[in-house]
Amino acid sequence: MKVRRRIGYLPETPPLYPGMSVKQYLYFVSKIKGIRAGDRRRRVYNAMIRCQLIEQENTIIRKLSQGYRQRIGIAQAIVHKPPVIILDEPTVGLDPRQIIEVRNLIKSLAGEHTIILSTHILPEASMICDRVTIINQGKVITTDTPNGLQAQLKISSGYQLEVSGDVDIILPLLRNVPGVISVLLENHSTTNSGKRHILKVACKSRSEPGKDIAKLIVTQGLELHELRRTCPSLEDIFLKLTTEEPLSINNL
């Protein structure tokens, strides 16, 4: 019971009573969470302000959109000011604007509460979270900051180049640039201005061979159309850690 008083929990589908108004619902939640009668009004209004529900306080929940319902769900989880908030997939089924709203709301809560966010949308995790734990089949595989996880992969960053000209000359030269581990000739596209090749360069983490690569290409008389840095996303890390299969260093 003591534990339950100290957590706020938002299941995947927000637990709402469709027949109640927003205010009635939050009053009910504050009652069953054991908030004293004198504090309820203040707490309910605080939660509604935090989640921007004030203008809909008397609307019946049945009539509100999914984004509002999600916000009511979060209001329900914070109304009794628990030290820990557990959110289970809070952005599922929302449109992109609502997703941004909900994410900002979650970020704004981070100062006062410890938030445990369960999600399979990995960009979301890398955007919002300070620490990421990857769990595969019930086992904790790793726990780290999103940046730390990226550093964990030895071959982390790389470049993608788009050049035109004679590629075969520069391939061995590129491999000799310090910091570069491998160069892959991916494919070529034909545009109006002629044949272009796409090269993928993998390099050691924390090395910055970009300017050397560019200089080399230009001095060899090739045309450089694009030079783009690629980073492994959390998806790559997740896949690498949860599957045994070797993974290509860059994702496209």
Added chain:
Amino acid sequence: MIISNITAIAQKELQSYFVSPFAYVMAAFFWFISGLFFVEILIGKQGIIQQVFSREQMGVSIGSVDVATEFLNSYLAILGTLSLLIIPILSMGLYADEKKQGTLELLTTSPLSNWSVALGKLIAVTLLFVFLLLPSIFYQAIAFSAAVPSLPLAIPLLANVGLVLMAASLLSIGMFISSLTNSNILAAILTFCIILISWTVDLIANNVEGWLGDNLKYISMLDSYNNLVQGVANISDFSAFFSYIFLGIFLTSQSIELFRSNIH
């Protein structure tokens, strides 16, 4: 603390009945039927008053007939049968709706004990039943106030308390069944079956002699109800009803405990 939890749940339940058409539809149905039977039994062509009157006219000696008591018995028997039909519908959504909406997770992760949720829900739905009963109590009050010699107040009171107690027992069992499923219809059908079975227990009890029959009478709700309607107040009848109410609440909180351990 516990009291305020129970009242919070009960309040929420009662409110949910009256913001949806649910309570109004039930009330319209129950009030119409119970009013119809009231008129028919008391002053209809086959009614008690008419029967006594015609027999007296034909010169048949029927001794002294206490019309008021006769009426109470047959009217409360009808109300008991009507309850058989509406109780499954009242109890079906108690937990099934919460499961369907996902709100049971809110209740089970809040600092509430399972039994206080169950008790709050049972209180609310029993109050709804009493609300449905109000007009027929009002009709009875009119009828019995005109009875000569007057009927002691305790007798109809005991009969109606018996009806509410029986309803609460059946609602408690129905609540347990509702907690097993997230389908309202399934819960209603199962509850209806259980009520029918408990009715047949009474039938068997009346037909079986000796030890078995006596014991079946103790667990038969209908038998206890009939005793209370006839003005016989035994401790055993009250304790039978309260045992059923307790059993329902206990089983419900156990089944919710199971639900809780399954989701985690």
